[in-house]
Amino acid sequence: MRAVFPFSAIVGQDEMKRALMIAAVDQSVGGVLVFGDRGTGKSTAVRALARLLPPMRVVDGCRYHCDPDLGGEGCTDDCPARAPGAKAKVAKAPVPVVDLPLGATEDRVVGALDLERALTRGEKAFEAGLLARAHRGFLYIDEVNLLEDHLVDLLLDVAASGENVVEREGLSVRHPAKFVLVGSGNPEEGELRPQLLDRFGLSVDVRTPADLPTRIEVVRRRDAFERDPQGFVAGRAAEEGKLQRKIAAARKRLPEVEVPEAALERAARLCMALGTDGLRGEITLMRAARAYAALEGDKAVADSHLRTMAPSVLRHRLRRNPLDDAGSDTRVERAVTEVFAS
Amino acid sequence: MNEGGPDPAARWTDAVLAAALIAVDPVGLKGAGLRALPGPVRDEWLGRLRGFLPPGTAWRRMPSAIEDERLLGGLDLVATLNAGRPVVGRGLLAEADGGVVLATTAERLSPGTAARIAGVLDTGEARIERDGIALALQARIALVALDEGMEADECTPAALRERLAFSLDLGEIGIRDMPDFPADLETVLAARRLLPDIALPREAVEALCLAAMKLGIASLRAPILAMRAAMAAAALHGRIRIEDEDLRTAARLVLAPRAGALDAPPAEEGGEEKQGEPPPPEPVPDEAQDGREPEADLSEIVLEAVKAALPKDMLEKLTGAAAGGAPSRSRGQATGSTRIASLGRPAGVRRGEPGRGARLNLIATLRAAAPWQPLRRRAANAGVAPTQAARVHVRRDDFRVTLRKPRSLTTTIFAVDASGSSALARLAEAKGAVELLLAECYVRRDRVALLTFRGQAAELILPPTRSLVRAKRSLAGLAGGGATPLASGIEAATLLADTVRRKGESPALVILTDGRANVGREGRAGREQANADALAAARMAGASRLRALLVDISPFGQPLARQIAEAMGAHYLPLPRTDASGLSNAVLAALPKA
DSSP states (O other), X not given: OOOOOOGGGOOSOHHHXXXXXXXXXXXXXXXXXXXXXXXXXXXXXXHHHGGGSXXXXXXXXXXXXXXXXXXXTTSOTTOGGGSSSSOOOEEEEOOOEEEOOTTOXXXXXHEEEOHHHHHHHOOOOEEEOHHHHTTTSEEEEETGGGSOHHHHHHHHHHHHHTEEEEXXXXXXXXXXXXXXXXXXXXXXXXXXXXXXXXXXXXXXXXXXXXXXXXXXXXXXXXXXXXXXXXXXXXXXXXXHHHXXXXXXXXXXXXXXXXXXXXXXXXXXXXXXXXXXXXXXXXXXXXXXXXXXXXXXXXXXXXXXXXXXXXXXXXXXXXXXXXXXXXXXXXXXXXXXXXXXXX | OOTTSSOHHHHHHHXXXXXXXXXXXXXXXXXXXXXXXXXXXXHHHHHHHHHHSOTTOOEEEEOTTOOHHHHHEEEOHHHHHHHTSOOEEEXXXXXXXXXXXXXXXXXXXXXXXXXXXXXXXXXXXXXXXETTEEEEEEOOOEEEEEEOOOSTTOSSOHHHHTTSSEEEEOTTOOTTOOOOOSOOHHHHHHHHHHGGGOOXXXXXXXXXXXXXXXXXXXOTHHHHHHHHHHHHHHHHTTOSSOOHHHHHHHIIIIIGGGTTTSSOOHHHHSOSOTTSOOOOSOOSOOGGGSSOOOOHHHHHHHHHHHHHHSOTTHHHHHHHTTTOOSOOOOSSSOTTTSOOOOSOOEEEEEEOOSBTTBEEOHHHHHHHHGGGHHHHHHHHHTTSOTTTSOSSOOOGGGOEEEEEOSSOOEEEEEEEEOSSSXXXXXXXXXXXXXXXXXXXXXXXXXXXXXXXXXXXEEEEEEEEEOOHHHHHHHHTTOOOOSOOOHHHHHHHHHHHHHHHHHTTOEEEEEEEEOOOOOBOTTSOBOHHHHHHHHHHHHHHHHHTTOEEEEEEOSTTOOHHHHHHHHHHTOEEEXXXXXXXXXXXXXXXXXXXOO
């Protein structure tokens, strides 16, 4: 197993780390888009996330690792939880973080007939694809703005319905596929389609750190990792454990975090001031602020949580105003200052 | 192009040194970009690199138009047919594991292919999620990107240049400029053994980081690669201690080519410092390192090494890309200039029936059918005489079609009259329209360019791009006012359109003017001459049969504007009052997709 650069060893990039951790605390926040300069460790951070996620409870033997609490609802017929009579066993499994590489073909993404089994045993069996593997976890696309259009269409469809429908090679399969979409890319390579942009709950702008001590620390840690990956990872075990426990505790605390009326109103006014379309912005801002409060160990959502999360939640939802030269960050900041001043 | 830089012999020695360093640490340094025309000098360099590598090291050439099938791997058609079960074919990147991949005509690599290779360079493995195969194969490679680009903006994709330690230019090195180089395979092998033991002193890391920052190099890959280069250099000298000389080598070979070239903050691209000076020593605010400036002398050594390596005309070369549009077709073969506009770019293969523009991809279809042959043969041929039996059984489900972008890339060129007679608001509208069109173009991966004309001449503000980020950067701070050199504007736009067309893309021209020309071609004022020149330029444009639209923005319509539109064969659109979205809609309506 190849060693992965540990999440806790990433220097700086606080907004990116926070966004990923919030998606880990509350998956319903709905995806993270990490856009920015080259060489800022975007994909390093996403790939490191997998180690931080506390294991999840799954129906033992279900190949979509579905949630035992649902009793097989929404899962396929061959799910053990749906077997009449017997009560399905529960197991623990790591939360999947699935990499969708550029160049993947459609059959591997959605799933297809299992060639090996069909040929050796003459059975018509469905070989699940990447979407099935990512169910209840994360689907990561590096260079998401370069993904082929027909794959983007497919992802949009599945991400919206939470279900993957396969009708091909004489197969007819329908299985649950709810996942958190994580994308990264460099804006210089091209823009993202608005439909896809809208699927991401949070979007983060990463910049290369500009102060020398941080830059030196990044380079030194990278060197230490490359010289002795296993040793480096082992050396960070305590830090990683701390982060893991922080996320686990936040998930537990999440349902008890209160959302006061005043916070709801602030969120709504903020979205109105920025003219974001639909309700998605408000809902996501609320969820993200709540997850952040849980992460911070707070009992209720306060202004500070909303203010911290507003840029990540709103910057990609602004209607483009070409005549306003200010970047989206400045616009969000302006609106935040206005709304929170009153 | 490099007259101001070190002499050819020194550059050649450095290039060979880079080759030796790559041979010492191929995976850490990731390779080099090599800008040179094919010929004995390039062959000699490649020969040296190969000579530094142990016999049996993989050495693979990769064409720029390579398909995913070959690049990443997939189902091996022939083997699968023979075996009657799926057999994995390794891709070129996995085949080259432990060795070198030569990307030929790297300037022609598509962003998608570049991103796939970049991913492999980052992770050291090629992942196959194709044709029912899910597999990760080791692919620890060094890449040599052979770049034959002639114009400044015709080069290896930035995503790759950024990851490769070295960027070498062998231009103007003659076969006689090749002094002996004191390293051979034995030295390299000894260095490889030493490499793991080389310690990296803290001061060395700090010096490289500081130097990179002072040179305005944003990406942190640069100091990391410089560090690896310094270690490889020490190993090559048989030392386990890094000395100043190694840092100098790393700075010269890794940092210098990146100074201001990649990710430069916009202020530095601007060209305030056209005097041919190396970049100012302190372009970054220094508060960050208050008090704890790490070993100033060491970083000075590094910086000095970089300065010495920078060609004197570097800044002009950098800004040269922005002043482009004027074609430079004087050199050698005409790569790119004779290329016919392609019928569309392949955009992946998917399951589906041919027709409606989708062409059957025979190989992919056979590949889909291949694993099933033994089964189908058994089922279909039962009781049939062997002579009548079909040889290959293809079912409808097997059909694979190649998706193509149905047309070539369109580049919309805006030529905007920014003179005093055109209201200044027009400029704002044009800027807005450019951004809206860009937003419109993202799916089609189309591009937009903007030039303005005012005062004495036309100026290219935004070279063809599809990046909103870049567009915003160049559009901010666009000024207006002055006379109306309409002829120069039309001429510059036509030239740019020609350049675009020679790249195999289709240009579309949008001119916004009030038609009140008052400066002629030679820059002389005078309305009559100006009008005549403008009409002449328009006829020239018309002769090259451009798709064009002339938007007349004068309050009451201007007869000359209409005449110019006619001479150009352009649509004429009087549009006295509009806003950015009105303008972009008008453009989309008037210039239907080719």
